[in-house]
Amino acid sequence: MDIRPAAMTPAQPRGGVELVAYVVTAPCIDSNDRSCIDQCPVDCIYQGSRMVYINPDECIECGACEPVCPVDAIFNEFDLPAQAHHYAEINAEFCAASGATGGAIGFRGGSDHPAVAATP
Amino acid sequence: VPIAVVGAGPSAVYATQELLRKTAESIDIFERLPTPFGLLRYGVAPDHPAIKSLVGPFVQVLSDERVQFVGNVEVGRDVSVTELRAIYSAVIFATGAPESRRLGLPGETLSGSMSAAEFVGWYNGHPEAPLVPGGSTAAAVIGLGNVALDVARILARPARDLAQTDVPEHVLSALRCSRIRDVHIVGRAGFEGVKFTAKELREIGSIEDLDVVVHGDIPSESAISLRAAPPNLVRSLDILRSWSGRPRTGAPRAIHVHVGMEPVDIVGDEQVVRVRFRANGRGSGGSSRLELAAGLVVSCLGYRSAPIMELPFDRATGVVPNVRGRIVRGGAASPTEFVVGWAKRGATGVIGSNRADAIETVAELLARQPPVDRPTRPMDIIMHLLDDRSARSVSWAGWQGIQAVEARLGASVGRPTAKIADRHALLLAAGCPSCTGAGDPRGPDEGGRQ
Numbered sequence: 001m002d003i004r005p006a007a008m009t010p011a012q013p014r015g016g017v018e019l020v021a022y023v024v025t026a027p028c029i030d031s032n033d034r035s036c037i038d039q040c041p042v043d044c045i046y047q048g049s050r051m052v053y054i055n056p057d058e059c060i061e062c063g064a065c066e067p068v069c070p071v072d073a074i075f076n077e078f079d080l081p082a083q084a085h086h087y088a089e090i091n092a093e094f095c096a097a098s099g100a101t102g103g104a105i106g107f108r109g110g111s112d113h114p115a116v117a118a119t120p
Numbered sequence: 121v122p123i124a125v126v127g128a129g130p131s132a133v134y135a136t137q138e139l140l141r142k143t144a145e146s147i148d149i150f151e152r153l154p155t156p157f158g159l160l161r162y163g164v165a166p167d168h169p170a171i172k173s174l175v176g177p178f179v180q181v182l183s184d185e186r187v188q189f190v191g192n193v194e195v196g197r198d199v200s201v202t203e204l205r206a207i208y209s210a211v212i213f214a215t216g217a218p219e220s221r222r223l224g225l226p227g228e229t230l231s232g233s234m235s236a237a238e239f240v241g242w243y244n245g246h247p248e249a250p251l252v253p254g255g256s257t258a259a260a261v262i263g264l265g266n267v268a269l270d271v272a273r274i275l276a277r278p279a280r281d282l283a284q285t286d287v288p289e290h291v292l293s294a295l296r297c298s299r300i301r302d303v304h305i306v307g308r309a310g311f312e313g314v315k316f317t318a319k320e321l322r323e324i325g326s327i328e329d330l331d332v333v334v335h336g337d338i339p340s341e342s343a344i345s346l347r348a349a350p351p352n353l354v355r356s357l358d359i360l361r362s363w364s365g366r367p368r369t370g371a372p373r374a375i376h377v378h379v380g381m382e383p384v385d386i387v388g389d390e391q392v393v394r395v396r397f398r399a400n401g402r403g404s405g406g407s408s409r410l411e412l413a414a415g416l417v418v419s420c421l422g423y424r425s426a427p428i429m430e431l432p433f434d435r436a437t438g439v440v441p442n443v444r445g446r447i448v449r450g451g452a453a454s455p456t457e458f459v460v461g462w463a464k465r466g467a468t469g470v471i472g473s474n475r476a477d478a479i480e481t482v483a484e485l486l487a488r489q490p491p492v493d494r495p496t497r498p499m500d501i502i503m504h505l506l507d508d509r510s511a512r513s514v515s516w517a518g519w520q521g522i523q524a525v526e527a528r529l530g531a532s533v534g535r536p537t538a539k540i541a542d543r544h545a546l547l548l549a550a551g552c553p554s555c556t557g558a559g560d561p562r563g564p565d566e567g568g569r570q
Contacts, residue, residue: 038476041130041174060170063317064472072351076319079355 020077021056022065023091025084027073028052029119036065036074037104046100048112055095090115121209121494122146126195129158130471131461132214134478137181142486146186148499152194153247154514154546155522156182158216160471162246165270166285167277174471183516188499191514192547198511199502201430207498210456210485213431213440217423217462223262227386236267236420243274245288245539247546253391254294256415257301260395262383263420264307265315269324271418276303276373277327288541289533304376304412310402311338311357311379318355324375325363331374334364337405379403381410392417423467439466445481455490518550525549
C-alpha cells in the first residue's frame, strides 16, 4: 500500500511579510496535552520531551492554537505576560538547536531547551 | 474504492490530506465554483498574506496523483447526492456555511445594503458577488467580530496597501476611487461583548492615514478583572481603551467603533442613504441615537450553512446533523456519509480549526467502513453523467490555467497576480490551451452553461 504523507510546508512561508509569532510558555511544561498540534495549519508546533515549541519562522500567526490550549500556555508574542517574555527566545532557540523546521510531521522530538529541562 | 469529497475549501483539503495519510484510496473532489480553496480564496482578507500563503500547502495536497479536482460542478444540481452514494464508497460533505445571518430590518434589501458574505466575496473576486455601489462618504459595518474588522479595514485603508495583493482590478479601481471618509463599526453588544481577536483589533491601529475613534465609555480595568473576563477580551478592551479619547490626527479617514446600538432601519428609495440606530443600554456614555448618512451598510452577523438537497439539515443549529462527523439520517448514523468543517460544527474557528475537525471525521470514516460494492473507476461514470447534462467541469489542469491567466493579468498592470471574478472568464481561462499546455477540446461556449 502506497501511503505517502502530504507535506504541509508553505511554498512561501509567512507570505513574505514580517510577523510576530505565537509562543508556548511555562504552563505547557508536563501538561502532556497536544491539542494545539492538530490545529496548526503549517505544522510548526514541535515536541520536546516536557513541552511543545512553536517555530517563529514558520508560524503564520493564524491563532488557531491559542484557544485550544487547556492550560492557556500559548500567547501572541505581542501579548506575552512580562514573566514569560523569555519564552519567545526559548521557542526559537529550541527549534534552531533541534532542527525543528520544515514541518512537524516526521519530526522525532528534540531535547528540551535547557531552561525548560531545568524547570523543577 | 474511491471516496468523494464535496467542496474544496479548507475543511475539504484537510479531510483529503488525512485520507491521503491514512488510506491508499483515491479521492475525487467536487467543487461548485471553477476554483478550489473556498474561503481561503474567497474569505481571507487580501491584506492578510501570511494566511493566504496557505495556498502553497493546499496546492500540495490537491496535486497529489490520487486526488482528482472536479470544479464548476454542483452536487445537488449537476450530480445528485444519490448518484454519489451509488458510485463512491463514502462521501464527505465539506460544504461550509455560505449564508449570512441578516438583521431582518426594513430597508435591508435596498441597493447598498449587503451581507458580509457578499461584501467579502466582492473584494475577493467571488464570481457570484454583487457589485458594491460607490459614491458614498460613509459606511456602516454592523457586527463586533473579526469579519466586521476585515470589512472596515478594506474600506478604510489606503488602496495602495492592496496594490501588491491579488484583489481583482475592478476592486482595486473601486477602492482607489472611493470617497469614503468614515467607516462606522456598530454593534448591539456592549464593550464586554466584543468578539474581535486582539491581534486583528490591534491591526487597525497601525494603518497609515487612518484614525480610530472609540465612542462611549469603556469599562475600567478593575471592573473587567472583577468579572473574570477571558484574556482575549481583556486585551481587546486594553487596546480600545488606549485609543479612547485620542484626538483626531487630521488623517483623511477614520474607523469609528460604537457599541450598545440597536439598528432601527435602513432608509432610502432604491439606494441606501441613511442608517439609524438607538442605544439599547448595553453601552454607556454614548449618545442615545446614532444616525449615519451612509450609502453602504454591511451586516457582519455570522454565517450559517444552507440546506443541501437530499441531505438532512438542522435549521435550529444551522448544521448537518452528525455524530463526530457521521451524518445522522432519520435518527440513524449513516454508514457512508460524512460531514466536516463549518457544515459539521457551525461557522466558528479559523482555518487551522478545520484540521482537528477533519482528523475526527476521517477517523470515524475509517473506524467502521462497511464492505461496499462500487465501481473502481467512478470518474468515468461521473464524466459521462456530466456530458449528458452538458455540464462543463474544470480539472486541476484547468485551475492551473486560471492561475496562469491571473498571473499574466497581474503582470500586465504591474502586480504579482490579479484575480478573475467573472465566471465566464474563469471558464475561458480554464480552457485556454496555451495556458494549460493540454487544452480543453470543448470551448466554454459549446456545451457550456451559464
